Amino acid sequence: MRAVVIRSFGGPEVLEVTEVPVPVPGPGQVLIRVEAATVNPVDVATRSGALAEAGLLPPRDVIGLGWDVAGVVEATGPGVAGLASGDRVIGLSDRLDVPLGAQAEYVVLDADAVTRAPAGVTPAEAATLPLNGLTAVQALDRLDLARGGTLLVTGAAGAVGGFAVQLAAARGLRVVASAGEADEELVRGFGADHFVPRTARLGEAVRALVPGGADAALDAAVTGSAALDAVRSGGSFAALVAGGAPFPLRGTRVFHHWIRADAGALAGLVTLAEAGALTLRVAGSLPLDEVARAHRRLAGPVRGRLVLAP
Template sequence: MTKTTMRALIGGSGAPQLVEVPLPQAGPRQVRIRVAAAAVNPFDLAVAAGTLADYGVARRLDSYGLGFDAAGTVDQVGDGAVFRVGEEVIGLAARLEVPTKAQAEYVVLDAEAVARAPRGVPAVEAATIPLNSLTAWQALDRAGVGPGRTLLVTGAAGAVGGYLVELAALRGARVVAVAGAGDEEFVRGLGAEWFVARGESVASAVRERVPGGVDAAVDAAVLGLAALDAVRDGGAFVALSAGVAPVGLRGIDVATVFFRADADQLGEVVRLVEAGRLTLRVAEVCPLEKAADAHARVASGGVRGRLVLVP
């Protein structure tokens, strides 16, 4: 019998809800993915809580689809999409105002948001790649991070922070990492040259290691002005959340970077994963039915790696 419905997680009023909805269909230049795994990100908590409108990033709706990261198998191909049914892929469900997203049995994505999955990598690990790696990649681009540049990464042991450290080091940058005291060995292993323990005076500690201040900072831990003070005059500062960017003092170029789907960048990340140059971290795997528990774990903080939901 032909399948006509699927299970999907929605939010907007608090905890995630598992609902039965019509099976989505791929349109032109789209693919439908049978989801094998979908990561849970802190942003999912804001979507589920219904607070997107408070930050001006979405209209106030009755419900929103949940989940940004998907790993799975192409199940249906629309006209003009250069994928094949049966191909293993990963993708980023970047839009906010859609009824269902990646935390579902199936998701429809524009082909430009999808890339071939890394060979030999289980779906639960591949599902941790799209949102966090693209956020890091695009933040580093905006900050002008390249060979010989110095970069401050706050929240360096987190999922986005870990990608920031590794990708910056691969670009030839010298990284100062801020994380919990127990994370020093880990973030140095990712490529950080210097380490500052969370709780220290960030600007003073950074300037002791990099006289005059770093060329740029990406503030994954939302330290704001404390991190900005570690940046040299005329440097660059990137925030990753709405409404938290500090004033651009001392000629510092301050920007907020939100993720966007980019198949070419995602393909580059996949190649780095296949080459063993990037670290994928899964904290725990849960069924869709346990999504509320997964959200609670993420909200409690201190999770290293991503919780991943499997249909």
């Protein structure tokens, strides 16, 4: 089978589509025939060596890429219940230190990282849900805001930010969304109550809308201290990228959120997507052999996710 790997760090030119044996599922695992796999910023950070420099990725001769997958169960290992050959599924590969990732013709995942795919959507659309949807919902869970609380979401037009706005609105939170001026209509359509251009001074702009500041911030755009200034004293701040957490000034609870696979939470997101409460956005679909092109496109603005179709 074909799979995307790197053997050294660098630009898109280090990406390889190579022939490797089809993996075999072990106990508690499933083999998925991949129909769609997204390309995310974490893939770029892996390829460039940024994650290795941050101490998140140990040395390895060959590193597989790809976190999100939508496809069909091909086989199951011993002890797997609730999933069977032929099931259409989505799942998340949440480990960095792997020789094969989801950007391949087949991938093996733990069964507790896999759930049924949303009905009525394409594999490309379904593949956009796991990583970014779980990042948003898990960060919101940790922020733990009560209904009626106020949340600032930076990068609200992006993949994580868009899901965060929709999920927060569904929980009855008041959302202040920050994004590019051209994206105001988009993020208001996601359910944002207020909009602040990303060029504004966040602290001043948000506090003009929410006296005293927002109860919390979900910083998908990695604005750091600028977003923290928009949060009230004693509020909460979720940083989503290593190195993106500001100092916890004014008694703010600042934490990094690290994504984890969770079939139960993913199943909840599937239900919301089927109900139309989550918007699955595909920025473009490319064959596996054009993975380098996808990485080059990620250097500029992309709305939704680029998807590889093996």
